[in-house]
Amino acid sequence: MNPVARVILIALYAILGLAATGRATVQILEKFSDAPVAYSLSAVAALLYAAIAVALWRGWRKVAIVGTGIELIGVLSVGALGYLESSWWPDETVWTGYGSAYGWVPVLLPVTALFFLLRYRKAGVH
Amino acid sequence: MEYYAATVYPVVLAASAVLALAGVASLVVVRAHRVLTWVVTGIYVVVGAHLVAVVAGLLSGPDVDLVITAGYLLASLGLLPLLGIARLGAPEAKRADVDPDRPVLQPDQIARVDGAVAVAVAIALAVVSWRLTEVFGAAS
Numbered sequence: 001m002n003p004v005a006r007v008i009l010i011a012l013y014a015i016l017g018l019a020a021t022g023r024a025t026v027q028i029l030e031k032f033s034d035a036p037v038a039y040s041l042s043a044v045a046a047l048l049y050a051a052i053a054v055a056l057w058r059g060w061r062k063v064a065i066v067g068t069g070i071e072l073i074g075v076l077s078v079g080a081l082g083y084l085e086s087s088w089w090p091d092e093t094v095w096t097g098y099g100s101a102y103g104w105v106p107v108l109l110p111v112t113a114l115f116f117l118l119r120y121r122k123a124g125v126h
Numbered sequence: 127m128e129y130y131a132a133t134v135y136p137v138v139l140a141a142s143a144v145l146a147l148a149g150v151a152s153l154v155v156v157r158a159h160r161v162l163t164w165v166v167t168g169i170y171v172v173v174g175a176h177l178v179a180v181v182a183g184l185l186s187g188p189d190v191d192l193v194i195t196a197g198y199l200l201a202s203l204g205l206l207p208l209l210g211i212a213r214l215g216a217p218e219a220k221r222a223d224v225d226p227d228r229p230v231l232q233p234d235q236i237a238r239v240d241g242a243v244a245v246a247v248a249i250a251l252a253v254v255s256w257r258l259t260e261v262f263g264a265a266s
Contacts, residue, residue: 003215003229003235004238006229008242011211011243011246012243022198022200030191059225059226059227059228
């Protein structure tokens, strides 16, 4: 994987992980019963971002690919369901509106990461 | 906490703007990386002063959400180690590590990585400060 892209992605996932951790912590500590599914998803997103950052740093390519894949599926599913079944979501998660509250970074980041991770794998560079 | 919106917030915003500009400059011109390192030092000072200002404001007794405020303060501190993250890919760092997968960056790549990350951190710092302005505004 391109080392420049790799380190930038690590930093971006760390920033997003910080943001998601903060959001999930406040939501769970202060009002978990209001929207347990939404707030649990925020916590899952935070853990996922941290795991992907570590996987990218340690060079665990398969873990990074699986993690970013789950992230992409999650943000697309939650984003779509937020519009299709808005009653399911009493409050917002990190992935609501495809991550619109975070400048759509949550949907752009896994696409970018998967591009670099899969291109690396196809090239067969070790 | 009116002083936060009147004084602290504009200072953090200005510092974030300078950091973003230095980051863009480092992306475009490798030699500007030296300027970015000076700006990063300044950002450490600004974030430290921001921390002191918010804590001092909290001690003065306004009715703000402590969990949210503490979360944003921790986030602002957590962003700092990411500035200059390219140092982890410097060749000398690689020599001190047995990890074969550790990324190794050339000097121009270090400048570009630090520049890109500086832009991202600048945006995040500005957002943190803006959110704190809203938290304090809701409390007053």
